[in-house]
Amino acid sequence: MCLGIPGRIVEMRHDTGLPMGVVDFGGVRREVCLAYVADEVSVGDYAIVHVGFAISKVDEEEAHRTYQVLREMGELEELSWIREAADAAASVDAPGRPTGTQSDGVGPSAPRADA
């Protein structure tokens, strides 16, 4: 229910006093009420949209920073895995504990479209 999808604002206007606009979600465009973010967004910005309302402007710097931190963390882990694997040359096929198979592990998923 609280699903919010990030999209890029491509158009802004007023509809009898109400800030409205068009937001592009990876090619799909929808009418969105911008009343709650009108003071901080302009065309080209990303916003999180919930039931036809933008509820926040995506902080692109923070989005980038979070991802970078995660990626660096991932790279460090990769290095330690390689080291562990080298140390335990006898049992190279099991560095660390198993993390499950592809099907029940963590993987990419398609965006959901509910309310």
Add this chain to the structure above:
Amino acid sequence: MKYLAEYRDPKLARSLVDRIRREATRRWTLMEVCGGQTHTIVKQGINEVLSDAVEMIHGPGCPVCVTPLEQIDRALHLAARPDVVFTSFGDMLRVPGSECDLFQIKAKGGNVRIVYSPLDAVELARRSPDKEVVFFAVGFETTAPANAMAVWRAKEQGVRNFSVLVSHVTVPPAMVAILDAPDNRVQGFLAAGHVCTVMGWTEYEPLALRYRVPIVVTGFEPLDILEGIWMAVRQLEDGRHEVENQYVRSVRREGNRPAQELVERVFQVVDRGWRGIGVIPASGLGLREEFADFDAERKFALGFIRADEPAECRAGDVLRGRIKPFECPAFGAACTPESPLGAPMVSSEGACAAYYNFGRFRRAAGED
């Protein structure tokens, strides 16, 4: 899509999983509050992959699931009236009332329509002056600003044939109810990222302090959830209990002020019943007196409709984290997504439906 795909990277997910499992010196019990998070956790198997480090209890954060039976019955009563066009978000249509659901009313000729935005319902009312258009205003704090705007616009534009059947709930009182329960096992929370996008997290600071529980404001993608779990585990391992924000790309401490202001002008805090749980004091929103003309319960005098919940459905115990869905005797037998007894089996965000749809019950039942 930008800001989605990068938070689903399986390689990064694996490194976070390893990190959580390595840093947890014991098995911690966490609750994710939001149903959207439950969906991701069960679908991606995050709870299974981390089962030796954390137990995830699925909280009551699915508005569809906690809307009381009584309110569903009122919706059904309205939808069956020939003068009413009943509008709702799609996921409310299959929630079982005492005798049927909105889909069945629609099949029998009731005018039930799914809307994408509550403003669509106001527009429908403006274009259908000979009909009464009722919108089913359910949801948490995330949805309240949208529903408040619909009522505000209807009043501003003089759309008198529009009204809302309100069943709004708020998260912090439910967390307090969980923490106050004598059998509470929750040691840390993942707070709902979009609720906090609207409300900020200042309400959670006194809770973290008073109950000595870490609360991590968390997003919805697999990496967000794993990072949120990792932050909560780290706090527990360090003996800290603070509010931290994982979902920094959307949430600020003060939240969305313009949204809070309109919610405050249109709604007031009221006691609300939660399906399977009962009434929680000051846990919901109702229309303020100056918007009473837009309150469907008053307009159509619905107070006489009362309902008792079916005894064999243990939704309340699931929503409070007392049992896992597969521990309910009705799970997968008397209760399936095709023929649900309780709302958590209906919504894609309900814990019962998530376990059923992703086949988590067989393995989990054998192992847990």
